[in-house]
Amino acid sequence: MVLLRTRALDAVEEMDRPDCDPARLERTYAQFALVNRAVSGWRGIYRQQLKPLLSAGSATTLLDIGCGGGDVPVLLSRWAARDGLRLEITAIDPDPRAAAFAASRRTRGGVRFRRQTAAELLGEGARYDVVVSNHVLHHLDAGELAGFLAESAALSAGTVIHNDLRRSPAAYGLFYAGATPFLGSYIRQDGLTSIRRSYTAAELRAAAPPGWTVLARAPFRNLLVLDRTQQRPAGAGP
DSSP: OGGGSSOOTTOOOGGGSTTSOHHHHHHHHHHHHHHHHHHTOHHHHIIIIIGGGOBSSSOEEEEEESOTTSHHHHHHHHHHHHTTOBEEEEEEOSOHHHHHHHHTSOOOSSEEEEOOOHHHHHHTTOOEEEEEEESOGGGOOHHHHHHHHHHHHHHEEEEEEEEEEOOOHHHHHHHHHHTGGGTTSSHHHHHHHHHHHSOOHHHHHHHSOTTOEEEEETTTEEEEEEETTTTSOTTOOO
C-alpha cells in the first residue's frame, strides 16, 4: 500500500488541533480505555516487563509521559494493587484538555496526575524507577524523538518502556474495519492517522540511540526499551 510506504509526518491528528470539537474530544478520551485494552497490550507489558520490577515491601515509582486520558496509569495501578505490589505513579501531559480529563478520573490512590512536561520534571530534579509512555513516539519527528528519549532516560533510574503502534497495511486495514463503533469520536480517523505516522520496527531501530532495544509485539506494536538493569556489569550494585 503506497499510503503506508513511509511515515506520514505531515498528517495531523484531529484531536491535536486546538480548535477540535470539545464534545468529540471528551468522547475520545473516554473511549481510549476500550481501545487501549484492545490494541495496546499493556496487560502483557505489565506481566512481562513491569511486575518483575515491583515489590510488596517497598514502593516502586513510575512516570507515565504523555498520559492522555489517564486510563493506562489507572490500569497499571489496579493490577499492581491486586497483586499486592506497591506502585506509585505520576502521570503527566502538557495538554490542558488531556490533563483536565485525567484529573477527573476516580482513582483509589497510587496515581497522581499533573499537567507538566518531562523537561519541567527534569528541572525539578525528579527521578523514577520506571518511565513509560503509550502511543507517543509516532507524534515525534527525528529530532523530537532524540530529545524525548534523552529526557525519558534521564528521568529513569532503571527501566524505560515506550509502547507505540507499528505501521503496516494489515494494521491499517484491521483498525479501519474494527473502529467503526467509535464514529462519534476521533478514535477512528486519528487512529488511522497514527498508524500512518508510526514507525516500522526497522525504522525505530535505525532512529533509536545505542542502548535502546526495539521489541516487535502483537498486535502491530513496537516496544522501545532501555533496561539499565541488564547493562550493569556483573556484581555491580543498584
